[in-house]
Each structure stands twice: as structure tokens, then as C-alpha cells.
Amino acid sequence: MAVVESLLQVASTGALLSALLLLLVWYLVSPESRYQKKGKKPPGPKPLPLLGNLLIIDLTRPFDTYFKLSKTYGNVFQVFLGPRKTVVLVGYKTVKEALVNYAEAFGDREIGPGFRTKNDEHGILFSNGENWKEMRRFALSNLRDFGMGKRGSEEKIIEEIHYVKGEFDKFEGKPFDTTQPVNYAVSNIISSIVYGSRFEYTDPRFTEMVDRANENLRLRGSISLLLYNIFPWLGPFLKNSKVVVNNIIQRRTQITKLINALLETLNPHDPRGFVDSFLIRKLSDEESGKKHSYFHEKNLTMTVGNLFVAGTDTTGTTLRWGLMLMAKYPQIQDRVQEEIDRVIGGRQPVVEDRKKLPYTDAVIHEIQRLANVVPLSLPHKTSCDVTFNGYFIKKGTTVIPLLTSVLKDESEWEKPNSFYPEHFLDEKGQFIKRDAFMPFSAGRRVCLGESLARMELFLFFTSLLQSYRFTTPPGVSENELDLIGIVGITLNPSPHKLCAIRRS
Template sequence: MAVVESLLQFSSTGTLLGALLLLLGLYLLSSGSKSQTEGKEPPGPKPLPLFGNLLNLDLTRPFDSFCELSKTYGNIFQVFLGPKKMVVLVGYKTVKEALVNHAEEFGDRDIAPSFRIMNDENGIVFSNGKNWKEMRCFALSNLRDLGMGKRGSEVKIIEEIQYLEGEFDKFEGKPFDMTQPVNYAMSNIISSIVYGNRFEYTDPRFTEMVDSANENVYFAGSTSMMIYNIFPWLGPILKQKRIIVKNIVQSRQHMTKLINGLLETLNPHDSRGFVESFLIRKQSDEQSGKKDSYFHQDNLMMSVTDLFIAGTDTTGTTLRWGLMFMAKYPNIQDQVQEEIDRVIGGRQPVVEDRKKLPYTDAVIHETQRLANIVPLNLPHMTSCDVTLNGYFIKEGTTVVPLLTSVLKDPSEWEKPNSFYPEHFLDEKGQFVKRDAFMPFSAGRRMCLGESLARMELFLFFTSLLQSYRFTTPPGVSGDELDLKGVVGLTLNPSPHKLCVIRRS
């Protein structure tokens, strides 16, 4: 009934809803699923006409519903979101088998309507085929040349930490929501790589780009946009879709101005950032008369958007979870700060310190594991017919490698639902890697910014814990900090405020 109520609230009149449902019913009858004789299909709950298995799911937290369904149907099962079939993969071994051992077969991206309106299959994240290969290859090689995850990035990160600490100091220990300053700091790291320079936190063009990007990430994973993906005919009456489109238009206007500014001073022999490297390649292809070049304006705009969003939301969200965990678990914060003080003292932490700070490193990894910020993963699609663990999955099927089931797999983690840094420590207190630690996904679609994200998280977290004590506001206990989070395309901490107090 919750799904029906959700549909009703999007319609201004019952008549409109009736007409839409009639059209959907006719569509379902005319495009009914064909029986598959190629092999045994994954099991799953019996779908209803039109709605599929929507009544079996909590669309506000679909990943929780999938975990529950796996208890009945196993680690590979299928569900129908309306008329669309989706195969869900659960647990570390199953997800690894698909994404790593069958990387090619499960390597395509399913591009739902909500993502299609953002990128029209350009860029890096939501594209396939030759376009995806060309853009991802160029991004990887170019970002490496620009020092991503190396010494050049370390210098930029350490510089940005000072700016963020300046923002924290303005609150003088009083409670505040750190979402915006943290996101602005993270955005500046990727901006310095993409555009070749950082921005002031007061620059309205910059803040609007960051805030609108974060808003789009939230709405893209909302219940209404999930319903839009199932029934795209409802698009015209969805407020969230209109907001996403408005934000895209505004952001592209800002990006166009920034890109045009770089174009005016472009030096073919000296690239200061990703945009300039792309423009140089674009000009080279145009001058050589190369046909069907992938280096065109749409791919540039969308690749920049992909890097900007990925470089801001995921890392910023993870850092905010980590700082909230420190306020919630002050005894763990004590141990982190004792280790930092003992090993580093008062000097600036650097990347080389990681191997000397096993407990701090374990806390960062446990933050990534428990925060579980992309619980559904981004949807994959089979590139061909494939059989996985005895089940036949047809080419073009949407596949969800459920990351939350990997990061909280009870067969892999001693205390899957608790904040337990000892998951990453051996009996001697030394850091140990865990195979089921997969926050960046795996296989062909693994996050291309992993090295940068790991560097950012270590340097920001260690530097901030060296400088500050993070506490709940007066009168608020750590137990009141909610760990369920707010669901969008990523899982953000529930709204909260912290006190950030300078350590003496």
C-alpha cells in the first residue's frame, strides 16, 4: 500500500492516475516478459501485474529489503520493479564472483531514466561501450599525470586542510552542521585537479555548484525518482525531477564559463588540469580531421560532472561519518588521538605516517565499512548471456551487486553491525587488509579515484583529530546520534551538529 500511496501523492487528480495506470497496463500487456528457455533463472518473489514486486519492498531503504529477501531466496535472486526485472547479488563471495571473476560479463552500466536525463550516456560513470572505455582510459591516465594520489595531491590536500580548520575555528566550539564546509573542502581538492585551481568557500558560483550537485545526488536516490525509473511517464508531475533538471542547467552554465575561461589561456604544451588536457586533445582531433572523436563538448561536460560529484560527495560523506563516529564513541577517539600524539606529535601528518598509525588506519577503514555510503552500489548490466552459480542471467539484465551485503557480510566480519576497528587489526595491533573490504566496488567499474580518496580520508581525518576534539552538543548524548542515515544515491549521516573544540 505504501507504493500506491506514493503514486497517489504525485497525481493531482485520481483521473490522471487512472489514465496513467491504464497506459501502464496496456504497456505491460504489450511488452510482457518472454519465457526464457536458456537456463534456470534465479528465484524470487512472485511479481504482481503492473507493480511487479514493489509491494515487497521498502522503497525508502530498498537495500534493507533486498537483504531480507536474500534470507528466503538466497544470494542470487530476481525482483521486478514494475515490469523491469532486476537480479540482486548478495554477499562477498557472490559479488566478487560476478564483478571480478566475470568482470566483462557484468561490466556494463544500467542507465536508468533518472541518470539518462543527467548525462545522455556521455562521460565516465553512466556510459557504455567505446565511449566509456575511451573516457575512463583518458581520465585514469590524465589524472595520474596530474599527480592524483601522489605527492602533488598530498600538497593540495594539506593546504586545503588549513582552510577547513579556519572554517571550523569560526564556530569557537559551538555546535554546527559541518556538511557544507567539509563538502567545500573536498570539492576544492577535485577542482584543483580538474580546473587547475581551488575556490574560496564564499564564491557563490562554487558554492552553488557544490550544493546543487549534492542535492542531485540526494534526489537521484529518492523514492520518487525510483518510481520515475520504473514508470517514466510520471516524470512531468515529479517535483524532484524538475529540481534535478534545474540544477543540471545551472551547473552547466557555471561549468561553461569556467571551461571558456581556461580555453582563452590554453597552452597546448602546458596542461594545468583535466579540463585543459581534454581541450588540448579535442583541438588536436579537430585539427587532424578525426571523425567520430569522443573528445567533444558533451563528453567534457559530463566527465567533469562525474569527477566533481564523485570527488565531493563520497569522500565528504565518509569523512562526516568518521567525525560523527568519534563523537559517538569518545573512547575510540581517545585511542586515535593518543596514537597520533605519540607517533606524530605536533607536526603536520603526511601520507607516509599511515603505516605508523595502525589503529587510526583501522578506524578509517571501519568508518568506510560501517558507513556503507553506497549500499546499493550503482546498477550494473550484463553485456551478454551469462550463467552465475548455476543461474542463467540474460544479456541486458539490470544487476545490483549489493555492497551493503559485502561490507556487513556476517561470514566475513566478526561484528558486522557494530563500529569495531579491530576488524582491521591483528593480535599484535598491526593493520591487516580484509578481502571483503569493498567500499569502492570492484572489477571494471571500480571507482577510478580510489587512490585520491584514500589519501584525502587519511590526511583530513588524522589532521582534524590531531587538532580538535569532536563532541556532541551539551545535553546531547552519543546514543542520540542516529546511525541509520539519510538515503539518497549515497547514504549520508542523519542531520546533526557537533562541537569542534581546539585541543590544547
């Protein structure tokens, strides 16, 4: 009933009745029965006209509903989000088979109205076809050239660690919200790679850019934006939709200003970052008179925006989960700090230390697993008709690889719902890799910044745990730090404050 009430609040009675009539006609003449002759359709709950299965889905935490539905309908099932059919893939083996073994068929991105807004299918995250291939290929090549996952990135991260420690020290051990300092620090890493330089935490251009991106990620996971993706005609009635569009316009304007400033001082023989490399390629294509080049202003601004958001939110959110979990489980924090003190002492941790810190490495992996930062993944779309696990799935069908079901697969993890670093340790206490560890997804759409994110998490986490003891505020119990989280596009820790107490 909450969904019905939401719809009634945002639409006039006439518009709602008209839409109901049109969608009822669609339901009655749906092409579903025509193409299902090709094969067995996935099972799922019976949909209602107009609403589909919305009345049985918890829109505040849809991934929990999908996980529960899989107990009834299996690891491949369908739900109707309004009139739109969506196939949900559940469990490690199913998700891996689809994204890796059927990579081409399940490799397209579903781009709903909420993500198509002001995007026009440019950039990397929300594009398909040759544009996506060209932008991803170029991004991977050039980000590596500027140190992503290599020594150059390590130096940038270590430099940024000193700045974020300075921010933590300002609170003098008193309770504070880690959100902004952590997000600013992580954002500066991708900024230095993309733009060629970092920003001061007091620079309003930078803080607005980070805060605006975080707001859009939160709003795009809200119920109103989920409803907008299902019923686009609701757009004019939704305040959150207008805020998202305004944020996108402001972000694009700001990115354009930064790009133009770099263009004025561009040296084709000495690129400072990703933007310079893109501009050099763009100018080269223009000078050669190349037709149908993908290296144009829209792709540049969208790709830079994609890299900035993707390179900030998931890593920053994971790191904040990590610090919170250390305060919640002080006995685990004790073991991490003992290992760091014994192996590294007082010097700055470096990436090479990872193999000498098996328990710390296991804790970081377990943080990523339990934090479950992207529980739904970003939606995929089938690029062709495909028969998968005995079920026929039509071309253009929305597909959700349920990453939470991989990271909490009961057949893969001994204690899937608990914080248990031993998931990544053998009987001798040495670190072991786990196939079902897929926080970065898999296949064609695997996170292109995985190597950078892994480096950031290790260096930030070990450096901060080396310097600080993280505790709950006075009078606040560890049990009050919950693991439920706040749902947006990513799953953030519930609002909380921590004390970062300097270790002697």
C-alpha cells in the same frame, strides 16, 4: 499502500488506468517465459501486474529489504521494480565473482530515466561502450598526471587542511554542522586537479556548484525519483524531477563558463589540470580532421561534472561519518589521538605516516565499512546473456551488486553491525587488509578515484583529530547520534551538530 498512494497523488486517474491496462497486457505477454527456456531463472517473490514487488520493498531503504529477501531467496535473486526485472547480488563472494570473474558480462551501467536526463550517455558514470572506455581511460591517465594519489595531491590536500581548520576555528568550540566546510574542502581537491586551481569558500560559483550537486544526489535517491525511474511517464507530475533537471542545466552552464575561461588562457605546452588536457586533445583532433572523436564539448562537460560529484560526495560523506563516530565513541577517539600524539606529535601528518599508525588506519577503514556510503552501488546491466551461479540472466537485465551486504557480510565480519576497528587489526595490533572491504566496488566499474579518496580520508582525518576533540553539543548524549543515516544516492549521516574543541 504508501507506493499506491504516491502514484495516485502524482498522476491523473485516466493516465494511471491507461498505464495499468498497457502494463497488464505486457505482463500477460511478457517475453520472460520465452527466454527462460534457456536456463533456470533466479528465484524471487512473485510480482503483481504493474507494481511488480514494490509493495514489499521499503523505498526509503531498499537495500535493507534486499538484504532481508536474500535470507529467503539466496544470494542471487530477482525482484520486479514495477515491470522491470532486477537481479540482486548479495554477499562478498557472490558480488566479487560477478564483478571480477564475470567482469565483462556484469560491467555495463544501467542508465535509468532519472540518470539519462540531460546526459545522453556521455561522460564516465552513465555511459557504456567505446565512449565509456575512452573517457575512463583518458581520465585515469590524466588524473594520475596531475597527481591523483601521488605527491602532488598530498600537497593540495595539506594546503586545503589549513583552510578547513580555519572554518572550524570560526565556531570557537560551539556546535555546528560539519556538512558544508567538509564538502567544500573535499570539493576543492578535485577542483584543483580538474580546473588547476582551488576556490574560496565564499565564492558563490563554488558554493552553488557544491550545494547543487549535493541536492541532486539527495533527490535522486528520493522515493519520487525512484518511482520516476520505474514509471517514466510520471516525470511531468514530479516536482523533484523538475528540480533535478534544472540543477543539471545550471551545473552544465556553470561548467561551460569555467571551461571557456580556461580555454581563453590555454597553453598547449603547460596544462594546468584535467580540463586543459582534454581541450588540448580536442583541438588536436579537430586540427587533424579526425572523424568520430570522443573529445567533444558534451563529453567534457559531463566528465567534469562526473568527476566533481564523485570526487566530492562519497569522500566528504565518509569523513563526516568519521567525525560523528569519533564523538559517538569517545574511547575510540582517545586511542586514535594517543597514537597520533605518540607517533607524529605536533607536525603535519603525511601519507607516509599511515604505516606507523595501525590503529588510526584501522579506524578509518572501519568508518568506511560501517558508514556503508553507497549501499546499493550504482546499478549495473548485463552486456550479454550469462549463466551465473546456475541461473540464466538475459542480456540487458538490471543488476544491483548490494555493497551493504559485502561490508556487513556475517560470514566475513566478526561484528558486522558494530563499530569495531579490530576488524582490521591482528592479534599484535598491526593493520591487516580484508578481502571483503569493498567500499569502492570492484571490477570494471571500480571507483577511478580510489587512490585519491584513500589519501584524502587519511590526511583529513588524522589532521583534524590531531587538532580537535570532537564532542556532542552540551546536553546531547552520544547515544543520540544514530547510525541510521539519510538515504539519497549515498547514505549520509542523520542531521547533527558537533563541537570541534581545539586541543592544547
